[in-house]
Amino acid sequence: xxEKFRYxxxxxxxxxxxxxxxxxxxxxxxxxxxxxDLEAVRRNGLTVRSKDGxxxxxxxxxxxxxxxxxxxxxxxxxxxxxxxxxLPALIPPLLGAETALVTLQNGLGxxxxxxxxxxxxxxxxxxxxxxxxxxxxxxxxxFGHGTLSIxxxxxxxxxxxxxxxxxxxxxxxxxxAVQSLITERWxxxxxxxxxxxxGIAAAxxxxxxxxxxxxxxxxxxxxxxxxxAAGSLGYAIRPDFIDFQIQRSxxxxxxxxxxxxxYEAGREVEVESIWGEPLRQGRAAGAATPRLExxxxxxxxxxxxxxx
Amino acid sequence: xxEKFRYxxxxxxxxxxxxxxxxxxxxxxxxxxxxxDLEAVRRNGLTVRSKDGxxxxxxxxxxxxxxxxxxxxxxxxxxxxxxxxxLPALIPPLLGAETALVTLQNGLGxxxxxxxxxxxxxxxxxxxxxxxxxxxxxxxxxFGHGTLSIxxxxxxxxxxxxxxxxxxxxxxxxxxAVQSLITERWxxxxxxxxxxxxGIAAAxxxxxxxxxxxxxxxxxxxxxxxxxAAGSLGYAIRPDFIDFQIQRSxxxxxxxxxxxxxYEAGREVEVESIWGEPLRQGRAAGAATPRLExxxxxxxxxxxxxxx
Numbered sequence: 030x031x032e033k034f035r036y037x038x039x040x041x042x043x044x045x046x047x048x049x050x051x052x053x054x055x056x057x058x059x060x061x062x063x064x065x066d067l068e069a070v071r072r073n074g075l076t077v078r079s080k081d082g083x084x085x086x087x088x089x090x091x092x093x094x095x096x097x098x099x100x101x102x103x104x105x106x107x108x109x110x111x112x113x114x115x116l117p118a119l120i121p122p123l124l125g126a127e128t129a130l131v132t133l134q135n136g137l138g139x140x141x142x143x144x145x146x147x148x149x150x151x152x153x154x155x156x157x158x159x160x161x162x163x164x165x166x167x168x169x170x171x172f173g174h175g176t177l178s179i180x181x182x183x184x185x186x187x188x189x190x191x192x193x194x195x196x197x198x199x200x201x202x203x204x205x206a207v208q209s210l211i212t213e214r215w216x217x218x219x220x221x222x223x224x225x226x227x228g229i230a231a232a233x234x235x236x237x238x239x240x241x242x243x244x245x246x247x248x249x250x251x252x253x254x255x256x257x258a259a260g261s262l263g264y265a266i267r268p269d270f271i272d273f274q275i276q277r278s279x280x281x282x283x284x285x286x287x288x289x290x291x292y293e294a295g296r297e298v299e300v301e302s303i304w305g306e307p308l309r310q311g312r313a314a315g316a317a318t319p320r321l322e323x324x325x326x327x328x329x330x331x332x333x334x335x336x337x
Numbered sequence: 338x339x340e341k342f343r344y345x346x347x348x349x350x351x352x353x354x355x356x357x358x359x360x361x362x363x364x365x366x367x368x369x370x371x372x373x374d375l376e377a378v379r380r381n382g383l384t385v386r387s388k389d390g391x392x393x394x395x396x397x398x399x400x401x402x403x404x405x406x407x408x409x410x411x412x413x414x415x416x417x418x419x420x421x422x423x424l425p426a427l428i429p430p431l432l433g434a435e436t437a438l439v440t441l442q443n444g445l446g447x448x449x450x451x452x453x454x455x456x457x458x459x460x461x462x463x464x465x466x467x468x469x470x471x472x473x474x475x476x477x478x479x480f481g482h483g484t485l486s487i488x489x490x491x492x493x494x495x496x497x498x499x500x501x502x503x504x505x506x507x508x509x510x511x512x513x514a515v516q517s518l519i520t521e522r523w524x525x526x527x528x529x530x531x532x533x534x535x536g537i538a539a540a541x542x543x544x545x546x547x548x549x550x551x552x553x554x555x556x557x558x559x560x561x562x563x564x565x566a567a568g569s570l571g572y573a574i575r576p577d578f579i580d581f582q583i584q585r586s587x588x589x590x591x592x593x594x595x596x597x598x599x600y601e602a603g604r605e606v607e608v609e610s611i612w613g614e615p616l617r618q619g620r621a622a623g624a625a626t627p628r629l630e631x632x633x634x635x636x637x638x639x640x641x642x643x644x645x
Binding site: 227230231232233237241243244246247250251319320322323324325326327329330331334 | 535538539540541545549551552554555558559627628630631632633634635637638639642
């Protein structure tokens with residue numbers, strides 16, 4: 030690979046726009062594939078409003094087609110997983126011999142999906158603990174963040190993993206490499222499955238789930254099912270992770286997950302990647318997942334109805 | 338007991354109003370305890386609109402207080418279970434030495450509640466398979482019905498059970514005595530728990546539950562949990578009852594349960610008697626009820642929120 034990565038951002042909503050803007054501001058060679066925001070960004074540039082300091086990039090490399098964008102060293106994928114079907118057509122013009130595909134998307138199955146189309150060797154993933162909102166074309170509100178955890182789909186970190194981590198760190202994004210990306214995905218799901226799910230099905234924010242005794246018990250029981258499913262698949266998570274997750278949830282207060290916000294705003298919900306795929310994988314591995322099964326059935330129906 | 342029962346109706350909404358009107362039309366000595374509908378019924382009488390033939394009773398014994406109504410031989414209780422707390426004050430003036438208290442209410446726990454206040458010996462119950470709607474004060478719409486199953490809280494049918502069945506049959510209500518009232522209540526819950534519950538939580542009518550693969554599977558799994566809970570408590574229901582219930586549901590089409598209609602209209606939902614009490618009883622008997630537990634948590638939150 031070259032001295033300096035050429036970055037391509039696919040799915041330049043809040044997630045792709047934010048990480049791309051951070052890299053670009055730090056001098057990175059960043060190219061954004063845009064559709065709905067293209068004209069606005071060409072006219073006004075890209076803006077991130079953040080308590081860490083606002084970013085305004087008057088000129089970014091905004092492209093209207095993957096052919097115009099051309100081959101990249103690293104493609105960061107920030108598309109909503111409900112649009113994954115678009116990727117097999119969008120990605121090929123971005124591929125060079127060594128191009129890495131890094132899915133920053135939620136839930137399970139995105140690495141597998143990319144691997145099935147472009148080969149497992151190219152695939153990496155990142156887990157984003159970040160709070161973002163796209164408030165207008167080319168304008169992203171940034172509320173807070175934790176670490177961006179980056180890993181290889183298969184195996185431990187490689188040179189490219191570390192280079193990516195370094196690029197993000199230089200751009201002011203707290204980043205680290207993880208030994209087992211898929212274990213980290215399951216760990217994230219331990220929180221997302223109950224809190225995003227009950228958020229929608231019970232119309233309850235984090236504090237409301239925690240303070241309602243039967244919902245609180247349901248959240249813990251769902252966490253135990255997710256840990257059990259992960260364990261059945263060989264991704265060990267300790268049971269005391271449940272207490273840890275509950276403890277770290279209290280300070281969130283009236284926080285609503287992005288899934289709940291999407292649902293309540295009438296937008297698509299990533300039902301398959303957050304609930305459907307973990308359920309199917311856990312069940313295939315012999316785990317007992319009765320609550321997850323019911324929750325998935327409810328969310329699929331509710332979200333499908335909302336989308337309709 | 339006397340030659341002819343003196344009937345008192347407590348909770349003269351759709352349920353109490355309908356059965357009371359049928360008995361009164363057939364010449365029964367029926368007394369209605371009324372609150373919101375009292376003035377309208379005194380002025381205009383009681384009306385039932387039905388494809389079996391309309392009933393209009395220009396003069397009924399409508400009372401504004403239990404003291405005015407006085408002792409009865411049989412008290413039919415049609416109150417919503419969410420108002421059960423009113424019963425300990427309403428019932429005493431209606432009691433003679435032999436007065437039978439017959440709860441026509443939904444779910445579990447109503448017989449136990451009456452027994453705890455007035456002694457188990459007085460308590461009977463009826464399972465109403467009937468489709469009613471109170472459309473105006475003193476006006477009830479009747480859409481269809483099945484059998485009214487009447488039984489003793491404790492033990493097999495007695496003379497009074499058979500007399501009650503006979504009175505209803507003479508009044509044109511298909512009625513029968515049941516050997517084990519509580520087994521019948523559990524059998525009814527095998528349908529109500531999934532279909533009323535998913536109706537609310539998934540915003541789905543009967544056809545939508547049946548035609549949606551994950552929801553259909555969830556309904557069957559919930560039925561199996563209810564049968565298991567009933568079995569743990571000593572009320573045996575055969576597993577093939579699930580197929581029977583699913584088969585009889587298909588012709589219902591877009592039917593919405595009364596719970597779902599109540600919820601969607603912003604009225605109170607009988608969460609504790611239909612879901613909470615079966616869950617608590619089943620759990621206490623050692624049954625595994627993970628789905629029922631989650632469904633109850635969701636419904637309690639959704640209904641409480643709606644009521645608030």
